Amino acid sequence: MIHGLPMAVPSEELPPQVRIHEVGARDGLQNEKAVVPTQVKAEFIHRLADAGLTTVEATSFVRPDWVPQLADAEELFPLLGDLGPEVALPVLVPNARGLDRATALGARRIAVFASATESFAKANLNRTVDESLAMFAPVVERARADKIHVRGYLSMCFGDPWEGPVPIHQVVRVAKALMDLGCDELSLGDTIGVATPGHVQTLLSELNEEGVPTNALGVHFHDTYGQALANTFAALQHGVTTVDASAGGLGGCPYAKSATGNLATEDLVWMLDGLGIETGVDLGRLTATSVWLAERLGRPSPSRTVRALSHKE
Ligand code: MG
DSSP: OOOSSOOOOOOTTSOSBOEEEEOIIIIIHHTSSSOOOHHHHHHHHHHHHHTTOSEEOOEEOSOTTTOGGGTTHHHHGGGGGGGOTTSBOOEEOOSHHHHHHHHHTTOOEEEEEEESSHHHHHHHHSSOHHHHHHHHHHHHHHHHHTTOEEEEEEEOSSEETTTEEOOHHHHHHHHHHHHHHTOSEEEEEOTTSOOOHHHHHHHHHHHHHTTOOGGGEEEEOBOTTSOHHHHHHHHHHHTOOEEEEBGGGOOOOTTOTTOOOBOBHHHHHHHHHHTTOBOOOOHHHHHHHHHHHHHHHTSOOOOHHHHHHHOOO
16 A cells, blocks of 8 residues: 655754755756657646745756757746746856846846866866856856846766766865855755765765855755665755755756666655655645656656555556
């Protein structure tokens, strides 16, 4: 028999509340083969908001020919205007042109995306790490002048497919540089899913020691080696309260073939519900949304929780 919710057994050592930064509509769909119609994306985002997610990354204002899956940002964003201020809709912005496009549509939260390694900076942005930081500097400055919230994504914080393990001091250097540019928060990405819990806690401690506070840090884990929830738990123990996840486990990473995907939001919510940690998310509604989208993508969700909850005898 499948149960709809875990038994909640709270722990006093963990944060009482976690904000889930839902990335399915952007990071997820960007890395799916199928191109989803704009109306389906709009309905997906509305359903995520209805399920209780309050931060739903919506799309990306990179060059449309770079990411054809998200080339409809101009059409999509206005369809989300009825969601109201309680649902934050961050969008990815690579440069000044992207910022212009996003702000013209009224975006109030943006994200820039840097890499902790030279190889991925080259593959993803065709720039060195420092060149990409220089590209983001005026974007972040202008956004902040307009009181737009800025998230900095930092990819390859634990391992890189070309370079192997990434030295912690190298990650800390780029993280600090992003904070110095004026980012409000950082999302530490385990882009190929190789992190383990002790590594996570050591990186978080080193960042704290170098002046980056825990409340400015979110974590973005991939489940390639089955470590995403263990790593999330380690981050919670450290005091992190912002966790990225993708509904139904959508997406992966096109530059790291082994990356089988983002931590599924349902798997995360199951664990957080069991720990008595408040997220505001209705697991049943969220699962129904992922099942609905999987039907449109033509493949089942890789999330264990979605499979368990939607299993029919
Ligand atoms: Mg991801």
